[in-house]
Amino acid sequence: MPKVNDTVHIRFSMRGMSGPFWQTNATVASVSGGSLLLDGLDRQVPAATSELKPAGAGRWTLDWEVRRRP
Numbered sequence: 001m002p003k004v005n006d007t008v009h010i011r012f013s014m015r016g017m018s019g020p021f022w023q024t025n026a027t028v029a030s031v032s033g034g035s036l037l038l039d040g041l042d043r044q045v046p047a048a049t050s051e052l053k054p055a056g057a058g059r060w061t062l063d064w065e066v067r068r069r070p
Contacts, residue, residue, distance in 0.1 A: 002028050002052055008038055008060045015065060028060075 002008075006028045011020035026040035037044045052060040 002031055002036060002049060002060055003058070004028055004030060006058045006060060008047075008052065008062050009055065010038075010062045010064060012064050012066055014068070020063075 008026045008028060010024050010026055012022045013020045024041070026038040026045075029037040029039035029044055031049070034049050036047055036049055038047055047062060052062055055061045
């Protein structure tokens, strides 16, 4: 289970493209039940704890697919 101040490596990908087109790190700002807030982007963003994959002690990965390139 993620904890506050854990690191999350986020990989953004698009359907039909191989591999992520953008990667960044964020920090867990708060955890409440099955959801959490990530800090370190231009604003805090919500995520579900079920989307995170463990990547070591205090580290997680998160893969998000976007519909179109920003």
